[in-house]
Amino acid sequence: MRAGFSYSDAGDTKQDGVTIDSNKQTKFWIGTGISPSATTQVILNYGRDLKVENGFKENNRINLRLMKVF
Template sequence: MGSETGMGDPILANAIWIHQYPSKSRALAVTRNLTLKQDPQYQMQGFVRYKFNDRAAMHIGYSRLWGGQRTVDGTDLVDESRQAKILLGGSYFVTPKALLLATLGRDISVENGFKEASRFDLRVLYIF
């Protein structure tokens, strides 16, 4: 039905997430009744995948996180999160229904958060 070039098939994919925090919640309610507000936090990920054949592929990606600025009773806490990360990985169909996905990642820059020197994710996907 289809044809393969023998050189692989590059695929571009991206995703955007928005995390909306509750508009008002109480902070430090034990001592005073203060109001905590937090702006939405956004994350964008983009990947380029190179498909070697029907079973194996590799990917390279970039992730960016920003937002989440907090205020307490109108006072800005100056704690907006910013993060940039690069990712490299591959996937392999062990069987027609079982996929192994491995990704190695590293934070390039982080503001107001924890910086990961490196990470390794190994995932197994089984299609029912």
């Protein structure tokens, strides 16, 4: 099992006396990974943005990775 929580603040931008608010993002994710054999790995993660200011918000995200080493 794995889990994570992150917060990002890209910082305000100021040019020619004009200030643009930064992109702020709070998100979490959970997931798991298994190795059905010595050369195969499967990882499944779910995540979503909890709060976003001045950016795009991900309501849900699912990542599936299958790796086969040969």
